[in-house]
Amino acid sequence: MSEGFAQIKEQLFKERHELLQEVSNSYEVCRDLGQDGVPDIGDMSSVAYSRDVLFNVSETQRQRINDIDVALQQIEKGEYGICMSCGEGISPRRMEVRPFSRYCIECKTDIEKLGA
Ligand SMILES: [Zn+2]
Numbered sequence: 001m002s003e004g005f006a007q008i009k010e011q012l013f014k015e016r017h018e019l020l021q022e023v024s025n026s027y028e029v030c031r032d033l034g035q036d037g038v039p040d041i042g043d044m045s046s047v048a049y050s051r052d053v054l055f056n057v058s059e060t061q062r063q064r065i066n067d068i069d070v071a072l073q074q075i076e077k078g079e080y081g082i083c084m085s086c087g088e089g090i091s092p093r094r095m096e097v098r099p100f101s102r103y104c105i106e107c108k109t110d111i112e113k114l115g116a
Helices: 003-036 041-077 092-097 105-114
Strands: none
Touching: 003 041
């Protein structure tokens, strides 16, 4: 079992590293867009659009990094694969598809229904 965790940890660290790189790349693109002199109105809306897209992308990535951090903490505490809501084990199949699941499928469905 601990061997399996080592593999998951490695995978999570790798993904975290890649996400961090993507986020910093996004910031660089944003900065470049902002340094493009004074664009005409047409350009400005496309710049604003690109910024929005990049912002949303990096927001999603930040969220994922946070999910990965939580998963890593759970591995450390020996709580990995346990639902944070009901305390039941999350199905290995689900953990495989989404290695940083915090909730079992039942609780996740309930949470989504509540809009949280
Ligand atoms: Zn649950």
